[in-house]
Amino acid sequence: MKLSNKTRQAVVQSRRALQLLAALLVLLAAWLAWTGWQQMQDGTRRNQLATTRDALAQSTGRALQAELARLEERMASTPVRAALADGDLAAASAALGRDWPNLESATIHDTGLAEAYATAAQAGYGRIAVAEAAMTEGRPVMWVVRDGDAPRLALAMPARVGETLVGVAYVRLPLARAVAGLDAVDVPGSTYLALRQGGFTLADRGDPDYAASAERMAVPVDGTGLRVAAGLPPRPAALFGLAALPSIVVAAILLLLAYVLSRLPSLVGRPESEEAAAAPTLEQALEMEPVMDTEQSATPVRETRPAAVAIDPGIFRAYDIRGIVGQSLDIGVAELIGHAIGSLMHEQGLKDIVVGRDGRLSGPDMVAGLTAGLRKAGRDVIDIGMVPTPVVYFGAYQLRTGCCVSVTGSHNPPDYNGFKIVVGGETLSGDAVTDLYARIAEDRLYTAPSPGGVTERDIASDYVDRIASDVQVDRPLKVVVDAGNGVAGEIGPRVLEAIGAHVEPLFCEIDGTFPNHHPDPSEPHNLTDLVEMVKRFDADLGIAFDGDGDRLGVVTRTGENIFPDRLLMLFAADVLERNPGAVIVYDVKCTGRLQGHILRHGGSPLMWKTGHSLIKAKMRETEAELAGEMSGHFFFGERWYGFDDGIYAAARLLEILASRPEEPSDVLAALPAGISTPEIKVDAPGGNPHAIVERFVAQAKFEGGARPSTIDGLRVDFPDGWGLVRASNTTPVLVLRFDADSQEALDRIRGEFRTQLLALDPDLPLPF
Structure with a gap:
């Protein structure tokens, strides 16, 4: 085709634009090809992991079923049956365990489990729980329990003479019998496999970064209470929504088009002008490195006025810092506290810290002072804004800082404010809190050569998505949520709606003056409006949060206030279904009926001091799956992170109630009460x-x-x-x-x- 001079001239004049367009097409093609290749790699990795996971579940199931079959065979043997008929449990126990490979112990207890209860303080309650389960269900059962100083594989089976129950057999095997299959499989790179029971990981292999998401690919080990969890990186992004093969095909088409565009000026026959010669060729354009703006402007540390009030050692409490704004707290005191926290972080080699605040009017000033002090110590602050305290704790996990401060007065009057502090994954309490004051008083504060940075992040949606990805109600429940104008008023209803509940909000507008009632659900008179609204809306339940969202209150359709220690009974029974023998921690204000309730459900009760940081420390020490306080703090180690979270506790409560055929009020009314x-x-x-x-x-x-x-x-x-x-x-x-x-x-x-x-x-x- 012969081109006119005018057309030829236009093509030649647009040479640079055509080459730049061709370069962009090549880059886009490379991006498409890369995402397509990533998707292909991801698909292969997922298939390999699923195959390995299923093979592990099958091999583990076969091995454990073989042990259960061995138990049934031994219990049916002549020596065991004869000893049981003679009432000689010791002889029956000896015959049961004779020549059993890898056996640690075999005992046939009487039906009252007298010996097991007598030694429970040393051996734990796990073996009692599995033995009780075997007698209750009337069949052989197998759990992993803590027996003595470590987890073990436990088998139990009713012991009968004819139709008469005379005892229960308990066999203890090393945990290796259950996890041996995991050691034998080949775990693909950048993936994770774990054998789990409830919230406890028996053994795992691979990249622990994917442990938290592994439940999404978990499969049960048939015939046991175990499951194999599998985790891997998130699916790679699909550019323009294209799958792997279409991405590669489109990339090839774009490369061809780029080639045509780059050659078009030459094809029309015009020699390169000096200007064209100076322009980069397609090859040169691709080899050019992008110009990066490496200059970073440091945000200056906000200048704060000197403290108008003398720092009062009395604000450094047993498990947080708390004072009255204008009397014992102001922006200058907040800066000193931030400087002390930053100094502690410096000593531990910790750099980043999450900061959030509740809805109190003094919050912005307190955060400004705190941030200035942290930055003086060279710490990088991630400000997540006005959020409940549990979201601040969540931020320390989500953003992988291990450090956070929630600026909150909690359930105290409006003129209070304070600081709940986590450093290196541990909530500061006791001496660790008073040491912050000592640092200030003794001027043991580290000042960095240059101030740390500050960034803003919004993680509210991440928090909602994390809960909704794990908790969903089986049937819709209508709930009235009373936030008392506290900071949980926005995100609390969002979470409950995301898990499938229908929410009627009450006093959910955030207002630091708390104009309607004080946000403390432990005081019954603060629940009067909630009781009335539950009746008016004919709701299934009423949910109340405190000022910073880490405590939960509950009222029923009949107007009954379900005290937190009774709620803990419900939570404990649910958790112990999946984690027999687990430690359940409760504070000294809880009912005396709680201990017996936990024991009857196969758990290990432990009473401890009141205080969120003290409870969390005891949970870490005892590896507890659950804890609760009479004040309404609930701490879930199972399926959650172990910090106190009234919003998450409300979600778990609705999950339990929605799974029952009875009305929620009936389920709650059935809990032991005096x-x-x-x-x-x-x-x-x-x-x-x-x-x-x-x-x-x-x-x-x-x-x-x-x-x-x-x-x-x-x-x-x-x-x-x-x-x-x-x-x-x-x-x-x-x-x-x-x-x-x-x-x-x-x-x-x-x-x-x-x-x-x-x-x-x-x-x-x-x-x-």
Whole structure:
């Protein structure tokens, strides 16, 4: 085809534009080809991992079923049957374990499990739980339990003479018998495989970065309570939504088009002008490195005014920092606190920290001061804005900093504010908190040569998606959510709607003055509006959050306030279904019925001090799967991160209730209950409740089979109830609670405490 001079001239004049366009097409083609290749690699990796996972599940299942079959065969053998018929459990136990490969122990217990309970403190409750399950279900069962100092493979089976149950066989094998298959498989690169029971990982291999997402590809090991979890990197992005093969085909077409465009000026026959010669060729354009703007402007540290108030050591509490703005807290004090936290991080080699705040009016100033102090110590601050405290904790995991500070006054009055601090994955408490004050007082503060940076991130959607990806309700429930104008008012309803609930919001507009009622669900009078709205909307349940969203309150359709210790019973039974023998931690304010409830469901109960950081520390120490406090803090180690989260606890509650055929009010009403009081808060004369409690512990005397405990304050358990006096670590008040089997017993116990408290200080303003 012959081109006109005008056309030829236009083509030649556009030479540079055509070559640049060709270069862009080549880059786009390379991007498409790369994403296509990545998708092909991902598909191959997923197929290999799925094949390996399924093979592991089958081989593990066969090995464990063989052990169960061996147990049934041994129990049916003549020596065991003869010994059982003679009532000789010791001889039956010896015959059961004779010549069993890799056996650690074999015992046939009596039906009361007397010996097992007698040694539970040393061996744990796991073996009791599996034995109880075998007798309850009337068949052989197999669990992994903690027996002694480590997890073991436990088998149990009812022991019968004819149709009469005379005992239960318990066989203990090394954990290696269950996990041997995992050691034998070839785990593809950049993937992860784990053998799990409930929230406990028995063994794993591969890249631990994919452990958290491994449940999405988990498959059960048939005939056992185990499962094989498999994790791998997220699917690569598909450019323009194209799959692997279409991406490569389109890339080839673009390369061909780029070649034509780059050659077009030459094809029209015009010699290169000086300008054209100076322009880069296609090859040169591809070889050119992009110009990067490496200059980074450092955001200056915000200048803050000197502290207008002297720093008060009293704001450094047992498990956080808490004070009154304008009296013991201001922007200057916040800066010193940030500088102290940053200095601690420097000593531990930690660089990044997440900071978030609740909806209090003083929050922006407190964050500004805190951030300035952290940056002085050279720390890089990630500001996630106004979010509940659990979202701040979540940010430390999601952004992999291991450090965070939630600027919050929690459930305290509007003029309070404070700091909940995590450094290196541990919530600061006790001496670690008071050491921050010591650093400031002794001027042991590290100042970096140049200030750290500050960035802003929004992780609210990540938090919602993480919960909704794991928790979904089986049927829709209608719930009224009362945030008390606290910071959970926006994201709390979002989470519950994302898991499938229908939410009616109440006081969910965030307002740091808390105009409707105080955001403390542990006070029954703060739930009055919620009870009324649940009835008005004919809702299944009422959910209440505190000021920073880490505590949960619940009321039923009938208007009953379900105290948190009873909710913990429901959570414990659910968790123990998947984690027999697990440790469940609860604080000293919880009902005495909780211990028996946990034991009946095969768990290991542990009472501990009140305080979110103290509970979390005890959970790490004991590897507990669940913990709870009477104040409404719930800590899930199973399927979650172990921090207190009222929003996540609400989601788990709805998951449990929606899985039951009964009405939620009926399920909650069926939980063991007696006669109990809510938390009774009494202003401490002189503002020092700890001194009063110390005197009370030293002087109080109780009779009638009383069993005192001084874990936290003084708790006295009687055969028919208990009473407690302790000092609050957040406000200058005494906290009392009473619980009994009957109103008569409650009145008696409460009266004894009243008499002895007034003998200690006649001016105590006791409301009973």
